[in-house]
Amino acid sequence: MTGSLVIAGLGPGAEALVTPEVSEALARATDVVGYIPYVARAPDRPGLVKHASDNRVELDRSRHALELAAEGRAVVVVSSGDPGVFAMAAAVFEAVEAGPAAWRALDIRVLPGITAMLAAAARAGAPLGHDFCAINLSDNLKPWPLIERRLRLAAEADFAMAFYNPRSRSRPEGFARALEVLNEACGDARPVIFARAVSTPEEAIRVVPLPDCRPEMADMRTMVLVGSSATRIIARDGAPIVYTPRSAP
Amino acid sequence: MTGSLVIAGLGPGAEALVTPEVSEALARATDVVGYIPYVARAPDRPGLVKHASDNRVELDRSRHALELAAEGRAVVVVSSGDPGVFAMAAAVFEAVEAGPAAWRALDIRVLPGITAMLAAAARAGAPLGHDFCAINLSDNLKPWPLIERRLRLAAEADFAMAFYNPRSRSRPEGFARALEVLNEACGDARPVIFARAVSTPEEAIRVVPLPDCRPEMADMRTMVLVGSSATRIIARDGAPIVYTPRSAP
Numbered sequence: 438m439t440g441s442l443v444i445a446g447l448g449p450g451a452e453a454l455v456t457p458e459v460s461e462a463l464a465r466a467t468d469v470v471g472y473i474p475y476v477a478r479a480p481d482r483p484g485l486v487k488h489a490s491d492n493r494v495e496l497d498r499s500r501h502a503l504e505l506a507a508e509g510r511a512v513v514v515v516s517s518g519d520p521g522v523f524a525m526a527a528a529v530f531e532a533v534e535a536g537p538a539a540w541r542a543l544d545i546r547v548l549p550g551i552t553a554m555l556a557a558a559a560r561a562g563a564p565l566g567h568d569f570c571a572i573n574l575s576d577n578l579k580p581w582p583l584i585e586r587r588l589r590l591a592a593e594a595d596f597a598m599a600f601y602n603p604r605s606r607s608r609p610e611g612f613a614r615a616l617e618v619l620n621e622a623c624g625d626a627r628p629v630i631f632a633r634a635v636s637t638p639e640e641a642i643r644v645v646p647l648p649d650c651r652p653e654m655a656d657m658r659t660m661v662l663v664g665s666s667a668t669r670i671i672a673r674d675g676a677p678i679v680y681t682p683r684s685a686p
Numbered sequence: 687m688t689g690s691l692v693i694a695g696l697g698p699g700a701e702a703l704v705t706p707e708v709s710e711a712l713a714r715a716t717d718v719v720g721y722i723p724y725v726a727r728a729p730d731r732p733g734l735v736k737h738a739s740d741n742r743v744e745l746d747r748s749r750h751a752l753e754l755a756a757e758g759r760a761v762v763v764v765s766s767g768d769p770g771v772f773a774m775a776a777a778v779f780e781a782v783e784a785g786p787a788a789w790r791a792l793d794i795r796v797l798p799g800i801t802a803m804l805a806a807a808a809r810a811g812a813p814l815g816h817d818f819c820a821i822n823l824s825d826n827l828k829p830w831p832l833i834e835r836r837l838r839l840a841a842e843a844d845f846a847m848a849f850y851n852p853r854s855r856s857r858p859e860g861f862a863r864a865l866e867v868l869n870e871a872c873g874d875a876r877p878v879i880f881a882r883a884v885s886t887p888e889e890a891i892r893v894v895p896l897p898d899c900r901p902e903m904a905d906m907r908t909m910v911l912v913g914s915s916a917t918r919i920i921a922r923d924g925a926p927i928v929y930t931p932r933s934a935p
Binding site: 520558564578593595673 | 697702703705707710769772778779780783794797804805807811813814815816819821822836842843844918921923927929932933934935
């Protein structure tokens with residue numbers, strides 16, 4: 438009896454963005470483990486056990502999934518977006534490293550998914566078409582001075598930037614400080630994209646020059662993309678196209 | 687008669703990593719435009735015209751696709767990985783911006799895909815589980831000093847890094863210089879992942895400490911991922927797990 442653990446990315450929300458590989462893993466699972474709304478997306482069928490848990494219990498959830506796999510179950514941990522980008526994969530491996538030796542012998546696989554920054558970028562054009570970075574703005578798991586330092590260095594490197602978790606309910610002030618740092622470090626009116634709930638019925642995309650950005654333009658469901666100094670806007674009827682050219686001078 | 691242009695990401699190679707959204711777009715297309723091996727992946731059917739072109743003609747190909755769409759065709763430009771990450775989307779928008787006004791009125795959509803760095807990261811564990819950057823190491827379209835500057839700033843920011851196009855046939859020396867810069871800037875033995883042809887039958891993954899990396903470990907089909915100073919290795923029978931913890935001190 439050999440269990441397995443698959444950490445699967447469900448993409449940003451739409452079923453049309455779930456890879457066939459992930460759909461197949463869900464169809465073979467005995468157990469699905471994850472945050473309540475993601476577990477709800479796995480199709481119900483006889484024999485499938487769903488283990489839904491609340492947000493912010495990633496390590497407990499990971500240990501539970503590993504225990505089930507060690508018992509011989511075929512477990513899928515569901516994650517939004519791509520599991521390797523500010524999502525469940527790192528949490529599972531933290532639990533593996535700290536856990537019993539038997540967990541290292543398990544068959545563990547990560548199945549990639551469409552991460553939020555790429556879904557958001559696609560809606561706006563190609564703002565990440567040249568070198569870029571991805572930063573988690575939540576200071577739950579790292580000190581604010583480190584975030585600020587990375588923002589300044591990213592601006593100095595002239596990366597386009599993608600921000601995950603720009604504004605949490607518990608720490609709304611962080612994003613306001615990030616905007617201050619960016620205005621100071623960038624010193625221009627480069628476009629910023631606020632992409633809310635991409636690929637869901639609540640999707641809303643907004644393009645705003647950096648100096649005009651306000652903290653309340655982002656909430657917990659928003660990805661924020663900041664152009665580099667080279668990012669361009671193509672005006673047209675309807676939504677503008679935002680893209681970063683492939684070449685740099 | 688209104689044409690349309692879809693820029694679609696085929697993912698890293700396996701059909702199981704193509705989103706249903708992209709498969710559906712291909713099923714509705716009248717014309718598929720792209721680099722020869724990607725166009726070959728679109729299923730043949732009566733009425734579908736394939737326009738395959740060689741590498742390094744991205745702007746010509748983009749203009750051709752836009753002309754077809756302007757004639758009323760339903761055109762899909764196929765791209766490997768995600769079209770917005772060092773792929774076809776930026777090229778198409780460069781052509782739109784420089785082209786006739788009518789091209790701006792076209793229905794143009796980007797469909798995201800699984801980009802190579804996320805497929806490679808998934809195979810190794812979760813090396814991009816904390817803040818990271820993506821850099822195109824090809825100096826076809828940007829000067830080498832800019833690449834070197836970004837490498838140094840990325841190391842200073844302690845980002846994990848993903849390198850696209852690490853080593854081209856025409857400029858093999860670039861990656862050797864990148865390794866020199868990284869060894870100097872990082873000064874440690876953090877893990878580097880060489881992920882070749884991920885999700886294809888030729889897939890090969892290798893994890894090497896930074897000081898032991900050699901330029902010939904990468905070729906044109908290799909993604910290179912470099913850990914941050916916090917990236918960890920979980921040793922076990924078989925391939926090790928490489929992951930970057932979610933929290934930073």
